[in-house]
Amino acid sequence: xxxxxxxxxxxxxxxxxxxxxxxxxxxxxxxxxxxxxxxxxxxxxxxxxxxxxxxxxxxxxxxxxxxxxxxxxxxxxxxxxxxxxxxxxxxxxxxxxxxxxxxxxxxxxxxxxxxxxxxxxxxxxxxxxxxxxxxxxxxxxxxxxxxxxxxxxxxxxxxxxxxxxxxxxxxxxxxxxxxxxxxxxxxxxxxxxxxxxxxxxxxxxxxxxxxxxxxxxxxxxxxxxxxxxxxxxxxxxxxxxxxxxxxxxxxxxxxxxxxxxxxxxxxxxxxxxxxxxxxxxxxxxxxxxxxxxxxxxxxxxxxxxxxxxxxxxxxxxxxxxxxxxxxxxxxxxxxxxxxxxxxxxxxxxxxxxxxxxxxxxxxxxxxxxxxxxxxxxxxxxxxxxx
Amino acid sequence: xxxxxxxxxxxxxxxxxxxxxxxxxxxxxxxxxxxxxxxxxxxxxxxxxxxxxxxxxxxxxxxxxxxxxxxxxxxxxxxxxxxxxxxxxxxxxxxxxxxxxxxxxxxxxxxxxxxxxxxxxxxxxxxxxxxxxxxxxxxxxxxxxxxxxxxxxxxxxxxxxxxxxxxxxxxxxxxxxxxxxxxxxxxxxxxxxxxxxxxxxxxxxxxxxxxxxxxxxxxxxxxxxxxxxxxxxxxxxxxxxxxxxxxxxxxxxxxxxxxxxxxxxxxxxxxxxxxxxxxxxxxxxxxxxxxxxxxxxxxxxxxxxxxxxxxxxxxxxxxxxxxxxxxx
Numbered sequence: 001x002x003x004x005x006x007x008x009x010x011x012x013x014x015x016x017x018x019x020x021x022x023x024x025x026x027x028x029x030x031x032x033x034x035x036x037x038x039x040x041x042x043x044x045x046x047x048x049x050x051x052x053x054x055x056x057x058x059x060x061x062x063x064x065x066x067x068x069x070x071x072x073x074x075x076x077x078x079x080x081x082x083x084x085x086x087x088x089x090x091x092x093x094x095x096x097x098x099x100x101x102x103x104x105x106x107x108x109x110x111x112x113x114x115x116x117x118x119x120x121x122x123x124x125x126x127x128x129x130x131x132x133x134x135x136x137x138x139x140x141x142x143x144x145x146x147x148x149x150x151x152x153x154x155x156x157x158x159x160x161x162x163x164x165x166x167x168x169x170x171x172x173x174x175x176x177x178x179x180x181x182x183x184x185x186x187x188x189x190x191x192x193x194x195x196x197x198x199x200x201x202x203x204x205x206x207x208x209x210x211x212x213x214x215x216x217x218x219x220x221x222x223x224x225x226x227x228x229x230x231x232x233x234x235x236x237x238x239x240x241x242x243x244x245x246x247x248x249x250x251x252x253x254x255x256x257x258x259x260x261x262x263x264x265x266x267x268x269x270x271x272x273x274x275x276x277x278x279x280x281x282x283x284x285x286x287x288x289x290x291x292x293x294x295x296x297x298x299x300x301x302x303x304x305x306x307x308x309x310x311x312x313x314x315x316x317x318x319x320x321x322x323x324x325x326x327x328x329x330x331x332x333x334x335x336x337x338x339x340x341x342x343x344x345x346x347x348x349x350x351x352x353x354x355x356x357x358x359x360x361x362x363x364x365x366x367x368x369x370x371x372x373x374x375x376x377x378x379x380x381x382x383x384x385x386x
Numbered sequence: 387x388x389x390x391x392x393x394x395x396x397x398x399x400x401x402x403x404x405x406x407x408x409x410x411x412x413x414x415x416x417x418x419x420x421x422x423x424x425x426x427x428x429x430x431x432x433x434x435x436x437x438x439x440x441x442x443x444x445x446x447x448x449x450x451x452x453x454x455x456x457x458x459x460x461x462x463x464x465x466x467x468x469x470x471x472x473x474x475x476x477x478x479x480x481x482x483x484x485x486x487x488x489x490x491x492x493x494x495x496x497x498x499x500x501x502x503x504x505x506x507x508x509x510x511x512x513x514x515x516x517x518x519x520x521x522x523x524x525x526x527x528x529x530x531x532x533x534x535x536x537x538x539x540x541x542x543x544x545x546x547x548x549x550x551x552x553x554x555x556x557x558x559x560x561x562x563x564x565x566x567x568x569x570x571x572x573x574x575x576x577x578x579x580x581x582x583x584x585x586x587x588x589x590x591x592x593x594x595x596x597x598x599x600x601x602x603x604x605x606x607x608x609x610x611x612x613x614x615x616x617x618x619x620x621x622x623x624x625x626x627x628x629x630x631x632x633x634x635x636x637x638x639x640x641x642x643x644x645x646x647x648x649x650x651x652x653x654x655x656x657x658x659x660x661x662x663x664x665x666x667x668x669x670x671x672x673x674x675x676x677x678x679x680x681x682x683x684x685x686x687x688x689x690x691x692x693x694x695x696x697x698x699x700x701x702x703x704x705x706x707x708x709x710x711x712x713x714x
Contacts, residue, residue: 095571096542203659233426234598238642238655245652260571263601267644267653286649304576305646306601310624313605320580321573324541383647 047122048083049254050107050140050222055080055116057102061329074329076102078278079116081355084222089248089255091269091286093262093301097325098275100258104226107256108142109133120222138168141220145227147207151199157210158195161185164217171218184213187250189243205236209243216247222254230261241268262305266290274298277336278328280355284370291384292367294358294377297337303382317382335375343376351375388457388592389438389477389560390414395450396430396437396616405663407433409616410452412690415592417559420583422595422603422624424639425613428660431596434613435562438594439479440469456560475505478553482565484545488537494521494548495533501555520551524581543574547581554585561586562594567602579606600643604628612636615661615671618690622697632699632708634676670701678703 058073077099084090094100105111106126107118113126125136141164144150151160161181165172172180182192188209199207208228215223228244229237245268247253259265265272266286273283274297282295293299300319307316321340326332335353338344358377361369368379396408408430415421425431436442438454440461454461456477461469481487489497498520499513508516514533521529524547526540537545546566553561566582567575583606586593597603603610603624610627612620612635620633631637641654658675661667667674673683682702690698693708701707 095573205659233660234600234639235426235642235656235660238653239657241644242653242655262572263644263646266646267650290646300573302646304573306576306579306599306605307646308600308604308628308640308643310604310607310628318576318580320576324543324574325571 048119049086049121050084050256051117051119051122052083052107053081053117053119055103055106055118056114057099057106057111058114072329075278075331076328077106078331080275080278080280082273082280082283084254084256086221086254087248087252088270089257089268091265091272092256092258092275093260093265093272094275095260095301095325097277097328099278099328100275101226103275104142104224104256104258107224108140109137134167138171138218139220140222140224141215141218142224142226143208143211143215143228146231147204147211148199148231150211151207153199156196156198157181157185157202160199160210161213161217164214168218180217181213184216187216187247188213189239203236204232205240208232208240212240212243212247216251219251220253222256224256224258226258227260228257229264230259237264244268262290262302274301277325277331279336280371280373281337282370282372282374283355284372288367288370291381292370292379293382294361294368294370294372294379295337295374296341296343296376298372299380299382300340307383316384319382335373337374343374345376347375387414387455388417388419389594390453390455391434391438392453392455394434394437394452394454396433396442397448397450398446399448400446400664403664406666407447407616407663408437409666411613411616411618413611413618413621415560415594417592418586418590420586420593420595420606420608422597422607422610423613424597424600424603424610426598426660428615428663429613430616431613432564435479435564435594435596439477439562440466440473441479471505474501474558475556476558477560477562478556478558480546480549480553480561480563480566482568484542484549484569485537487549488545490537493534493536494540498533498548498552498555501552505556516555520555521548523554523585524548524551526551542570543578546570546574546578550578550582550585554589557589558591560592560594562596564596565598566595568597568599575602582606600639612639615663615666617671617700618698619672619700620698621690622693622699626694626697630708630710632693632697632704633701634678634703634707635672637707638675678706 055077056079057077058075060070061072061074062068063071080103092100092103102111106113109125117124118126120136128136158181161184162177165177181195185192185194190206190209229240232240248255257265257268269286271285272289274281276297281297282289282293289298293302300321303317303319323340326339332339334350335348338348353373353375355371355373357369357371391411391413394408394411398405398407411434413421423431437449449462495514495517498517499510502508502513502516503510518529518533521533526532526544526547567578570578595607607624609623611618614635620636627636631640638656642656644650644653656675661671669685670683670688673679688700688702690700691704693699693704
């Protein structure tokens, strides 16, 4: 059966300031194989494996029981764009309520986007359903935060890791499954003989390895990791991080790594995006964001992270923000950070700052020349002691 | 000395056997000093705090031995009524999860005021005025209007401020803070830790900070006690420990955290898993995971060796560790 496939044509040289998917055109593929070949060709051209454009998710707020009436919306994600390339890790950081977990769910198609597109190899997956969606989902898997609630306590480890094969039997024929599951256990560093044990017989770190094995079962290309190590102890955290890095090299995986721990994100990410109240504040390589941040929120966030070095206590500048994060149901006008920003002026309340390379840094090869959504973007090193 | 804990033992009787949660903890805190108790989950740091405060659930918990000297008096020998007079007034505790530590059906004003009604015999009206004053102290905006609000109407950071206000209400000499900022976002954590440090300085309180976060410890502590499997494995002034740890476990922890200020290579990972407290390994509890372990470690429990006048390490081979021969 022919599957209509949307292909994004993006032949122009990539412009860092305004990455956009132009001219979306529909191609009729003769067969599924041809569709897959078309998708792979997209990545071979060095284009992103995942392109997110103006992604929006609003959760309606309703009033009344019998006659529900919408009285507003929680703007959890409000216009986010980014690219993910093959084999790279994109870190997404932000405080609770900034929408980072909603982004994860949208990428997995577990939530229906209110607006915007997610192009997987040029194909918009937000409007897919049925078989086409199932095929895409095989390639995008997820590792969850809480290894205690994300594994079914009444299933054995073998059943948990093998369950994806029930949905995608083409990956592992019935007779081959047990061997496949044991292979996966071995890959994540667990004893293959544990296949008949139950989740409660494992520690937190081991459970997270089970979660990772399940994510790997279908040989995906992209793994969305939502706070994968925040529930683990420090000594176990390092083991799991090292495992994830090894697997990435081994299977050429692309990670979207969502976390609130800025040090871990720096360690694992090639590029980092900083979210605030449903919007991307700043995005760039790890060096650009951590050593040359230009958005005041990034600077405040980084300066607030305690550094495990008592000698740095005096030397570092601390930016202590006042107040709390505003409600996403009623975000401030203009720049969303302006209510807590020490640089805010009238312009910030009137004009929404766009995520772009600040004008003053355009065309320079300064590390500050990366996308930042601030009218008064300015470089400031807050991480290193003076 | 404000607080001295000597050879404290706590155990829990469970269906599967006796869990030895605290196995001989010795530490001390002076007025105006901050002691950080660092440890992973199950290391016994919270149980130690509960035993010191006298809020341990007994049963299943049981204090197996030791002394808790507060200004020279052994709290463990006091009657419950006597302890009750000390708790809250002389020593107070800040809990991790403010939402479950506060009473959801009482206004924050009533909860704060209760301290003054119970301990100081104030009238409700006077207590309420005190509550507003306290909320002002911990910089809750518009305290006068919010005193009648319930805990759920406050944000996480504000709730933690209320917890701090409650602990400070009677100006105690000692505060035990059990993971006070773990549930908070990093920018809010910075606000709350700043506030706590400032108030401690102002009142000259002793502070016991229980945490697993090596960053927070480096920021605020004077001394550190590192716990593993119910024992203090290393105790030292904060600068010494970060410069050159004298216990392989401490070294492993410091090496396994990624850095914010530079991109590191592969993280050092302490091999194996934290011990099962039903069956703590014989000898040094850390030996199955230790790069320095030798035969003596499997049989003999290391005593707290004196490394210098101000620091101890419970490792038979602390000298080697200090020289940097454990770890990555």
